[in-house]
Amino acid sequence: MEVSTITNYIKNLVTTPSPTGFTKLCEGYLIDELTKLGYDPYQNNKGNVIVPIVEGDANGLLLSAHIDTLGLMVRSIKENGRLRVTNLGGYPLAYAEGENVKIHTRDGKEYSGVFRLNEPAVHGSRAPYDEKRDDTTMEVVIDAITKSDKETRELGISPGDFISLDPRFRIDNGFVKSRHLDDKASAGVLLALAKEVKEKNIEINRPLYLEFTIYEEVGHGAASGHPGGIRDMVAVDMGVVYDDLTADETMVSICAKDSSGPYNYDLTNELIGIAKDLGIDYGVDVYPFYGSDASAAVSSANDFRHALLGAGIAASHGYERTHEKALISLFDLLVNFIQK
Ligand SMILES: [Zn+2]
Incomplete structure (x- = not known):
């Protein structure tokens, strides 16, 4: 996968306005792209875009990213x-x-x-x-x-x-700078993942769904409306970059705990194990002020194992910055993870 495939998706996403509560334009963009790739995306009642990749009744994996922004x-x-x-x-x-x-x-x-x-x-x-x-x-x-x-x-x-x-998207010397990389950087990575699965005919041994949520910034993006048979939910969302944290903008950040409490022990360990095996530059961190779609899902009657990871994003909720290296590392980790 060329990193430009990922950054082009991110550019298209950030330049399609989707302030939380008015995300129709971006939902439409996703449905068009995913349909072009050969998928049958659908929307739940609240409007989240769900993409069945492999369907099934049990042991399902849900990867989510949110497309609503500030x-x-x-x-x-x-x-x-x-x-x-x-x-x-x-x-x-x-x-x-x-x-x-x-x-x-x-x-x-x-x-x-x-x-x-x-x-x-x-x-x-x-x-x-x-x-x-x-x-x-x-x-x-x-x-x-x-x-x-x-x-x-x-x-x-x-x-x-x-x-x-205005997102003011630009790439300078490998640094991707834009508003709304939270969480359109992850949404771009998930689109690239969907493309890779189709083009490389990647074999997946369990039900797999992508979900693009539209109310994360106000807390209830993934509270309800998921496909049946899900066991594991991994929220792919921005990794916090801060003074005393491990991950920076060039790394994958795996969250051990945020304001909602610790993430699932075993599922988080699986992600860490893959990062280690692949030699990916990663950090395990505690996010001081944060909640994710995965924490919203488990606090609203979903019996999931939950985890959270993403590319390191600096200056969150302002003019944000990450690096192509973090994006490609996140992509590689997820490609490997969905084949477990
Ligand atoms: Zn976010």
Whole structure:
């Protein structure tokens, strides 16, 4: 597998907006790609995209990645025609300061804009230096001529409209930089895995499903609606890179424990064993502030063994960065794992 196959999938995914709660465009992209590869993807009631690779009633393996991302939503339209926002997902609003955005109206129109301080001009005020960043000091200015609440409403923009952030995807010297690598880096790896299984006719000895979830950033992505017969669920999600943790952006990160508690002992050991056998650069880490789709699944009446791993992603929930080396290592580990 060329790493460019993986990074092209990631590029297509991150440039298809899917703030949590408005993921239809990205669901459509996945269904098209997976259908082209020869699969029959379907969606559960909530909208997760499920891909049966090998079907069966028992001992199934589910690999999940989430395609919903952080974003914003219109909270209200201000008297000056600009937009007050609310967060979608958890992050400091300062992480989106100065970012280009797209406003997606509920009747299918799109407007561009910028998310910035109410008083962003250094030549006009001290606010850029002194102001706290929150939803009262920051706003979205729309790239349309509007100076009032009424004129903005006439554009078709309303409270409750979704706003996506420009991902600014680029690759420099092997470093993949973009917003939303959490978790579209993993979704890209799973697409590449699906392609590899078809093209190389990889033999798999147990039921295997991929699931692309759409509400992870708000906690219930994988709470329900899985195929029957699953025994093991591995959430493929971003590995935390932090000062005292082992994995960095070039490595695979295997999570032993996050805010939800420890992951399944035996399943986690299996992943570590494969990483060792293959000579993959990996770290086993504890994620201080984290919950995954796998932890959501086991805390909502699913009797699964659960595990979590992913490529090391730095600057999570901001302008994120990983390395091609981590992506290809994660891919190799998963190709090996599904053949066990
Ligand atoms: Zn994530």
